[in-house]
Amino acid sequence: xxxxxxxxxxxxxxNNTGCSCGHHASQVEHDRAADLRLQAVTPDVSxxxxxxxxxxxxxxxxxxxxxxxxxxxxxxxxxxxxxxxISQFFxxxxxxxxxxxxxxxxxxxxxxxxxxxxxATPIIMAKPMGFYEKYGLNVDVxxxxxxxxxxxxxxxxxxxxxxxxxxxxxxISMGVGSQPIPYTMPAVENINGQAITLSIKxxxxxxxxxxxxxxxxxxxxxxxxxxxxxxxxxxxxxxxDKDVQIRAVPPPEMVAxxxxxxxxxxxxxxxxxxxxxxDGVGFIHILSKEIWDGHPCCAFAASKEFVTSMPNTYAALxxxxxxxxxxxxxxxxxxxxxxAIAPANYINQPVTVLEQIxxxxxxxxxxxxxxxxxxxxxxxxxxxxxxxxxxxxxxRWGQVKGDLDYDKIAKDVFLATDTAKLMKEVGLTPPTTTTxxxxxxxKPFDPAKPEDYIKSFKIxxxx
Amino acid sequence: xxVSLTWRAAIVSGALFAxxxxxxxxxxxxxxxxxxxxxxxxxxxxxTATQGKSAMPGxxxxxxxxxxxxKRPFYDNGPNDKGLGIQLAYSILRVMIGYSLAVFVAVxxxxxxxxxxxxxxxxxxYIQVLKPISPLAWMPLALxxxxxxxxxxxxVIFICSLWPTLINTVFGVSQVRKEWLNVAKTxxxxxxxxxxxxxxxxxxxxxxxxxxxxxxxxxxxIVAAEMLVGGTGIGYFVWNEWNNLSIxxxxxxxxxxxxxxxxxxxxxxxxAKLVTFPE
Numbered sequence: 009x010x011x012x013x014x015x016x017x018x019x020x021x022x023n024n025t026g027c028s029c030g031h032h033a034s035q036v037e038h039d040r041a042a043d044l045r046l047q048a049v050t051p052d053v054s055x056x057x058x059x060x061x062x063x064x065x066x067x068x069x070x071x072x073x074x075x076x077x078x079x080x081x082x083x084x085x086x087x088x089x090x091x092x093x094i095s096q097f098f099x100x101x102x103x104x105x106x107x108x109x110x111x112x113x114x115x116x117x118x119x120x121x122x123x124x125x126x127x128a129t130p131i132i133m134a135k136p137m138g139f140y141e142k143y144g145l146n147v148d149v150x151x152x153x154x155x156x157x158x159x160x161x162x163x164x165x166x167x168x169x170x171x172x173x174x175x176x177x178x179x180i181s182m183g184v185g186s187q188p189i190p191y192t193m194p195a196v197e198n199i200n201g202q203a204i205t206l207s208i209k210x211x212x213x214x215x216x217x218x219x220x221x222x223x224x225x226x227x228x229x230x231x232x233x234x235x236x237x238x239x240x241x242x243x244x245x246x247x248x249d250k251d252v253q254i255r256a257v258p259p260p261e262m263v264a265x266x267x268x269x270x271x272x273x274x275x276x277x278x279x280x281x282x283x284x285x286x287d288g289v290g291f292i293h294i295l296s297k298e299i300w301d302g303h304p305c306c307a308f309a310a311s312k313e314f315v316t317s318m319p320n321t322y323a324a325l326x327x328x329x330x331x332x333x334x335x336x337x338x339x340x341x342x343x344x345x346x347x348a349i350a351p352a353n354y355i356n357q358p359v360t361v362l363e364q365i366x367x368x369x370x371x372x373x374x375x376x377x378x379x380x381x382x383x384x385x386x387x388x389x390x391x392x393x394x395x396x397x398x399x400x401x402x403x404r405w406g407q408v409k410g411d412l413d414y415d416k417i418a419k420d421v422f423l424a425t426d427t428a429k430l431m432k433e434v435g436l437t438p439p440t441t442t443t444x445x446x447x448x449x450x451k452p453f454d455p456a457k458p459e460d461y462i463k464s465f466k467i468x469x470x471x
Numbered sequence: 472x473x474v475s476l477t478w479r480a481a482i483v484s485g486a487l488f489a490x491x492x493x494x495x496x497x498x499x500x501x502x503x504x505x506x507x508x509x510x511x512x513x514x515x516x517x518x519t520a521t522q523g524k525s526a527m528p529g530x531x532x533x534x535x536x537x538x539x540x541x542k543r544p545f546y547d548n549g550p551n552d553k554g555l556g557i558q559l560a561y562s563i564l565r566v567m568i569g570y571s572l573a574v575f576v577a578v579x580x581x582x583x584x585x586x587x588x589x590x591x592x593x594x595x596x597y598i599q600v601l602k603p604i605s606p607l608a609w610m611p612l613a614l615x616x617x618x619x620x621x622x623x624x625x626x627v628i629f630i631c632s633l634w635p636t637l638i639n640t641v642f643g644v645s646q647v648r649k650e651w652l653n654v655a656k657t658x659x660x661x662x663x664x665x666x667x668x669x670x671x672x673x674x675x676x677x678x679x680x681x682x683x684x685x686x687x688x689x690x691x692x693i694v695a696a697e698m699l700v701g702g703t704g705i706g707y708f709v710w711n712e713w714n715n716l717s718i719x720x721x722x723x724x725x726x727x728x729x730x731x732x733x734x735x736x737x738x739x740x741x742x743a744k745l746v747t748f749p750e
Contacts, residue, residue: 150552150569153701153710164618258712288520353552356715364515371515
């Protein structure tokens with residue numbers, strides 16, 4: 009399942025198919041069982057050790073393309089003996105040193121802006137958990153008042169990089185709603201992790217067909233939240249422009265408006281969904297993963313200028329983010345992360361709320377405790393087909409008009425090749441392609457035919 | 472008699488305060504009845520949902536929070552979590568810089584405009600158009616052109632606190648009694664000397680009134696500006712606590728903003744008293 013596993017753990021699989029031990033129906037189930045066995049893993053393996061693991065990972069993968077072989081090898085020798093055995097004919101130490109050395113960073117003290125929502129988890133936790141330090145950077149993570157301010161502060165170079173919504177770098181590069189400025193998105197922060205929350209008074213109206221006349225909130229016009237909500241409504245025959253009202257509302261005001269009976273629901277970022285439940289004003293109708301499992305949401309973004317003028321700093325920063333994302337991906341680390349990011353300096357929310365979101369064991373607001381380990385997940389790879397999908401929705405809802413060069417924009421903004429290179433350097437196995445097909449509410453998306461995809465929708469804005 | 476009036480006023484004030492707090496306390500009592508819930512589920516929920524606690528904090532909670540801020544006003548836990556005292560200091564500093572710049576520009580400019588009826592008439596339309604523009608309307612423009620959020624906030628303070636001082640200075644200078652100016656003329660006093668020894672003292676009370684209105688506006692503006700750009704300051708503090716949906720801290724901040732605003736006004740009122748003269 010994961011690209012982030014320890015190669016010397018016999019219980020884990022290095023190849024990405026099915027459950028790693030063969031005893032469970034799926035990897036999710038396996039992980040759940042494993043969680044019961046595993047103690048919380050401490051993150052601070054020494055830097056040297058981490059690099060050694062990374063190099064060893066690559067060697068092991070080459071030696072044992074089949075996991076069965078590797079497992080048999082490890083079980084017969086034991087992990088440390090195995091490492092020693094391999095070191096006999098492959099200079100793991102020397103390779104580690106060669107790998108750890110990269111050019112000196114041009115700028116050590118950086119400022120990275122973020123919005124206090126759980127989507128920013130890797131960017132935030134990298135500070136208290138020392139991931140930035142590990143790559144020789146001194147980063148201040150600065151809480152920022154809103155998406156437009158984040159955009160302006162990165163454009164005027166107060167921030168070196170920032171947490172953004174995945175569609176934002178695309179919109180900025182294309183010049184939708186502002187001057188076109190070349191922008192890049194080298195990493196996805198989180199996948200899944202959003203939800204449709206409705207006011208508690210609508211607990212009997214679970215069928216979207218009854219939602220005509222509802223007032224909904226989303227955090228920003230150029231957001232996955234907006235596109236996913238519109239998609240979901242349209243699939244149920246509700247025209248998001250005519251039958252309901254969708255407004256851009258800052259996340260904390262979503263909960264307040266729900267309480268004040270001013271909106272009927274929202275598709276918003278966490279912690280606000282869980283906070284609405286925690287405060288007893290709303291319930292979680294569905295998680296956004298039920299619309300599109302594995303959808304991207306927030307992103308780590310920087311201007312093209314930063315990427316090209318400070319390549320080493322950019323590489324070090326992106327490596328820390330990728331590394332933190334890999335750490336956040338592991339279910340066993342989630343509790344620890346919730347505690348690290350809860351203080352006022354970061355997300356500033358009750359730990360219980362954050363824990364429910366990150367561990368996926370949560371109260372749904374209707375009296376049941378639900379369990380879904382993948383409620384939010386972390387995977388940095390910026391699939392270019394994600395960008396193409398986002399652009400199809402921008403066009404579908406009239407945010408952009410005319411012909412789009414989908415592939416070129418996707419390539420320029422979603423720096424998948426860069427990310428793949430750096431993922432390899434921190435010891436992960438990135439995908440070998442930069443596009444993939446996926447399914448949104450049962451409907452497959454082919455990134456090669458975006459225009460056909462747009463035309464296939466009955467409900468869309470006429471252009 | 473005046474002492475007893477002060478005392479009586481104090482008693483009425485105190486009584487009003489007590490009534491207010493009591494009403495607040497009663498209004499935020501909440502139902503207090505615990506909802507019946509599965510214990511495992513209840514553990515994941517907040518007090519509002521489980522114990523029927525009111526979502527609005529009561530005076531005791533606010534008092535407690537206020538006290539904890541007063542006890543530790545200057546802690547610094549990194550860029551996003553600083554004590555209330557530090558936040559207020561940032562805001563006051565910004566207000567002082569922007570406001571001083573405004574006074575520095577407005578008083579001489581007002582003087583010149585006031586002494587020349589031509590300029591006064593010519594510039595009036597501009598002043599009237601610029602005066603009513605909200606600070607929040609300036610903010611995006613400032614951020615976009617100045618490209619520095621701290622300077623933008625100061626600029627917004629400057630531009631918003633400029634007008635009352637300017638207009639009052641113009642008014643004060645143009646309303647100096649004709650007899651006094653005539654006396655100066657017969658004594659053949661030079662222009663500069665006339666400006667400093669006759670007009671300035673005569674217009675000073677009006678100028679100070681303008682400055683007093685300006686500081687009030689500057690203090691109003693800073694909260695809005697800081698909420699918009701974030702970073703530091705009492706406005707940022709409010710925004711940050713709002714994100715956390717911590718109404719207790721928002722109320723604490725409101726109280727702090729009110730008290731500081733009152734102190735700023737009192738200082739200017741004292742200054743105004745120093746320059747008033749009996750006629």
